[in-house]
Amino acid sequence: MAQFTRFAGLSMLGLMLGSAALAQGYPERQITMVVPFSAGGPTDTVARLVAEKMSESLGQQIIVENVGGAGGTLGAGRVASAEADGYTVLLHHIGMATSATLYRSLAYDTLNAFDYVGLVTEVPMTLVARKDFEPADMAAFVSYVKENADSITLANAGIGAASHLCGMLFMQALDAPIVTVPYKGTGPAMTDLLGGQVDIMCDQTTNTSEQVRGGTIKAYAVTTPERLEIFPDLPTVAEAGLPGMEVAIWHGIYAPKGTPPEAIEKLSAALQAALADEGVAAKMADLGTAPSPAEDATPQALQAKLESEIDRWKPVIEAAGVYAD
Amino acid sequence: MDLFSNLALGFSTAATPANLFFCLIGALLGTLVGVLPGIGVTATIAMLLPITFQLEPVSSLIMLAGIYYGAQYGGSTTAILINLPGESSSAVTAIDGYQMARNGKAGTALAIAALGSFFAGTFATLLVAIFAPPLTIIALKFGAAEYFSLMLLGLVSAIALAHGSVPKALAMVVLGLLLGLVGTDIYTGTPRFNFGITNFADGLNFVALAVGVFGIAEILRNLEDERSRKVITSQVGSLFPSREDLRKMLAPMMRGTVLGSALGVLPGGGAILASFAAYTVEKRLSKEPHTFGKGAVAGVAGPESANNAGAQTSFIPLLTLGIPANPVMALMVGAMIIQGIVPGPNVASEQPALFWGVIASMWIGNLMLVILNLPLIGLWVRLLKVPYFVLFPIILAFCSIGVYSVNSNVFDLYSVAMFGLLGYVLIKLRCEPAPLLLGFVLGPLLEENLRRAMILGRGDPMVFVTRPISATLLALTVVVLIVVLLPSVRAKREEVFVED
Numbered sequence: 001m002a003q004f005t006r007f008a009g010l011s012m013l014g015l016m017l018g019s020a021a022l023a024q025g026y027p028e029r030q031i032t033m034v035v036p037f038s039a040g041g042p043t044d045t046v047a048r049l050v051a052e053k054m055s056e057s058l059g060q061q062i063i064v065e066n067v068g069g070a071g072g073t074l075g076a077g078r079v080a081s082a083e084a085d086g087y088t089v090l091l092h093h094i095g096m097a098t099s100a101t102l103y104r105s106l107a108y109d110t111l112n113a114f115d116y117v118g119l120v121t122e123v124p125m126t127l128v129a130r131k132d133f134e135p136a137d138m139a140a141f142v143s144y145v146k147e148n149a150d151s152i153t154l155a156n157a158g159i160g161a162a163s164h165l166c167g168m169l170f171m172q173a174l175d176a177p178i179v180t181v182p183y184k185g186t187g188p189a190m191t192d193l194l195g196g197q198v199d200i201m202c203d204q205t206t207n208t209s210e211q212v213r214g215g216t217i218k219a220y221a222v223t224t225p226e227r228l229e230i231f232p233d234l235p236t237v238a239e240a241g242l243p244g245m246e247v248a249i250w251h252g253i254y255a256p257k258g259t260p261p262e263a264i265e266k267l268s269a270a271l272q273a274a275l276a277d278e279g280v281a282a283k284m285a286d287l288g289t290a291p292s293p294a295e296d297a298t299p300q301a302l303q304a305k306l307e308s309e310i311d312r313w314k315p316v317i318e319a320a321g322v323y324a325d
Numbered sequence: 326m327d328l329f330s331n332l333a334l335g336f337s338t339a340a341t342p343a344n345l346f347f348c349l350i351g352a353l354l355g356t357l358v359g360v361l362p363g364i365g366v367t368a369t370i371a372m373l374l375p376i377t378f379q380l381e382p383v384s385s386l387i388m389l390a391g392i393y394y395g396a397q398y399g400g401s402t403t404a405i406l407i408n409l410p411g412e413s414s415s416a417v418t419a420i421d422g423y424q425m426a427r428n429g430k431a432g433t434a435l436a437i438a439a440l441g442s443f444f445a446g447t448f449a450t451l452l453v454a455i456f457a458p459p460l461t462i463i464a465l466k467f468g469a470a471e472y473f474s475l476m477l478l479g480l481v482s483a484i485a486l487a488h489g490s491v492p493k494a495l496a497m498v499v500l501g502l503l504l505g506l507v508g509t510d511i512y513t514g515t516p517r518f519n520f521g522i523t524n525f526a527d528g529l530n531f532v533a534l535a536v537g538v539f540g541i542a543e544i545l546r547n548l549e550d551e552r553s554r555k556v557i558t559s560q561v562g563s564l565f566p567s568r569e570d571l572r573k574m575l576a577p578m579m580r581g582t583v584l585g586s587a588l589g590v591l592p593g594g595g596a597i598l599a600s601f602a603a604y605t606v607e608k609r610l611s612k613e614p615h616t617f618g619k620g621a622v623a624g625v626a627g628p629e630s631a632n633n634a635g636a637q638t639s640f641i642p643l644l645t646l647g648i649p650a651n652p653v654m655a656l657m658v659g660a661m662i663i664q665g666i667v668p669g670p671n672v673a674s675e676q677p678a679l680f681w682g683v684i685a686s687m688w689i690g691n692l693m694l695v696i697l698n699l700p701l702i703g704l705w706v707r708l709l710k711v712p713y714f715v716l717f718p719i720i721l722a723f724c725s726i727g728v729y730s731v732n733s734n735v736f737d738l739y740s741v742a743m744f745g746l747l748g749y750v751l752i753k754l755r756c757e758p759a760p761l762l763l764g765f766v767l768g769p770l771l772e773e774n775l776r777r778a779m780i781l782g783r784g785d786p787m788v789f790v791t792r793p794i795s796a797t798l799l800a801l802t803v804v805v806l807i808v809v810l811l812p813s814v815r816a817k818r819e820e821v822f823v824e825d
Contacts (some may be wrong), residue, residue, distance in 0.1 A: 045659050069734070153781060184511055286662070
């Protein structure tokens with residue numbers, strides 16, 4: 001089937017080439033957006049949401065291709081070595097910055113292998129617990145966790161996952177080592193939290209908001225600088241005295257180093273247009289997130305974000321002493 | 326009655342012309358995907374996702390669900406005809422189904438598989454409709470300790486009741502376990518047995534292993550002898566099961582359905598066990614265990630019913646909790662989110678038309694599938710008459726496309742070739758691939774849950790016996806072991822092996 005789509009793509013390409021002399025410049029054929037995670041996951045969902053709208057303004061179809069594996073580094077490596085013609089791009093999340101430290105031998109040089117298109121969205125995270133977890137509010141939660149650090153368990157979706165990163169920050173902010181229980185993905189981790197097999201977790205609102213609303217788990221705080229519209233009653237981590245715990249799972253679009261500036265410009269413009277779309281905003285709101293503002297959906301903003309995030313996570317990961325290879 | 330009004334709402338949603346159409350499309354596509362070896366449901370659904378954006382949420386879910394259970398019907402087709410299972414569940418069907426085909430009973434085997442699947446689908450759909458919430462509560466009681474004990478029971482029964490030589494079966498399970506260890510350790514991030522190759526970071530590819538060890542190996546074996554290319558039997562025999570066959574399939578079908586329904590509810594890979602477990606149970610209960618592995622009707626009916634029942638009930642965690650039980654379910658979550666419905670515990674109460682519509686469509690889809698598949702049997706069986714010089718290259722091409730489509734990774738194709746060779750060597754050594762596959766699938770789960778249970782229990786191994794469900798499962802494991810070690814049973818079993 002993949003072959004068929006590609007075949008269809010190629011025949012479309014043939015048609016396009018016929019009229020290439022007339023159509024001035026990029027893009028003249030379909031663009032592949034590599035998502036370095038499996039289809040159906042939160043990153044894939046974000047990619048498909050924006051890819052559909054970006055296709056409209058570019059006038060060419062953007063095909064999402066899932067190249068999962070090795071914490072997103074396989075897909076990123078694929079794009080790093082792809083032809084820099086603007087027809088292959090990468091949508092990756094915060095893992096782009098953390099894998100620079102988590103993986104000691106990467107096939108690509110994170111800071112020098114890519115050109116930048118822009119930030120897409122920053123998904124907030126929530127501190128949650130099983131529904132019968134004792135503490136009533138965030139203040140009680142913090143002191144309870146500190147006192148009972150030995151007997152509490154903290155779930156995460158595997159090394160390098162958003163929940164793992166947030167969990168590391170949480171332990172660092174509290175200066176309390178908590179027994180960490182890794183799972184293979186968010187699904188099984190959330191299942192055990194629902195079943196009361198583990199105590200707490202810190203995960204993206206994408207995964208937690210509906211469970212919290214349904215009363216199957218309990219939420220204590222959000223990791224954003226401001227309170228969230230979907231959880232007006234939840235304090236921010238800064239309000240709870242843990243400012244170091246602010247974290248968001250930011251997503252960005254990259255292209256291989258050396259992509260023509262015109263292509264980057266058009267991609268950025270298309271990204272900004274997609275993010276300004278009401279339908280995209282509404283669907284992101286359902287997930288407890290929001291499109292990045294236009295000034296962040298730019299190459300400069302993404303580059304600055306990546307650089308600062310690599311610097312931020314390096315000491316955190318090194319202190320935890322956890323590596324993925 | 327709440328149930329009746331709910332089901333009425335469901336059927337009125339699912340039976341609109343548009344939704345019936347998408348249900349049919351889904352079932353058809355699923356059958357096709359299942360029949361084409363190697364092309365997985367996950368890849369198909371991933372590719373169809375963009376199309377579903379344009380549909381109503383209910384219609385798109387009905388279609389995607391149709392693809393999923395349609396593939397369960399179709400998957401057994403190639404397993405039976407050419408010994409090529411596309412999914413772990415149909416690997417078990419291949420054992421006796423392929424033998425039936427070689428005995429000229431391909432049509433019968435296909436009909437048994439379709440009828441068994443339909444019965445299981447109907448029963449399991451009802452179960453989903455009536456018992457989804459209470460079953461969810463039970464499923465949530467399954468923690469790491471329970472999963473470990475369940476997997477242990479599965480493995481022990483598989484070894485104890487393997488057909489053929491026990492040392493060889495044991496060796497195959499262990500080889501499977503070892504292959505399952507390849508990849509990054511999820512607890513420490515330490516790479517294991519990857520020889521520095523990044524492509525091994527997430528372990529070996531299951532589809533590549535199954536396609537290589539079963540399909541490619543079978544082709545190689547057939548190519549080595551000009552005269553006896555028995556992969557394709559020209560003699561087809563009767564298409565429909567005889568009264569005798571129907572009588573033989575009834576009990577296994579029911580047992581398989583119950584077993585599959587129960588295991589399918591567990592979100593942590595319980596469904597994987599369903600068809601293996603059903604096969605083991607049938608062989609144990611059979612009055613003529615020596616026919617197993619040589620074309621036993623019960624060896625097809627039991628596992629086929631179990632895997633279809635499991636496929637239906639694996640919707641339960643998704644529908645009641647919003648938790649995907651497998652990669653296909655994860656894709657459906659993605660499809661729902663893009664449609665603006667975030668899956669979670671509220672879907673049933675806030676979107677009753679969607680919730681009950683999907684459930685009702687499952688039954689309609691199963692009915693369509695059986696109506697669709699029975700006449701198709703004649704067509705599938707004619708596939709066997711395609712000359713090998715046409716069939717083999719086609720099989721190879723489809724396998725390669727299918728395996729590649731999962732991760733768009735060329736490396737996976739090398740894996741297929743490598744496992745094909747391994748499978749060929751195994752055939753030469755007269756070792757069976759099914760226990761290897763079971764070890765490969767269960768090994769990582771066994772380890773993952775053992776270590777998680779130990780972490781949660783602070784290193785105290787007593788967690789396995791102090792938790793009642795886990796203790797019960799362990800007790801059952803011991804019973805299985807004792808039964809096997811009892812002299813009388815052993816004598817009986819050795820009798821069975823003589824023929825090998």
